[in-house]
Amino acid sequence: xxxxxxxxxxxxxxxxxxxxIMRLAAQLPPNDNLPAEAL
Numbered sequence: 001x002x003x004x005x006x007x008x009x010x011x012x013x014x015x016x017x018x019x020x021i022m023r024l025a026a027q028l029p030p031n032d033n034l035p036a037e038a039l
Contacts, residue, residue: 012020
């Protein structure tokens with residue numbers, strides 16, 4: 001799955017962005033090596 005572009009992310013409300021990240025994170029196994037972009 002491609003990473004959303006910074007321009008696209010900037011259009012998303014912070015709350016919606018956090019909810020999206022949390023939803024995606026819930027689908028992934030625990031990983032200590034996540035890239036900084038995922039945070």
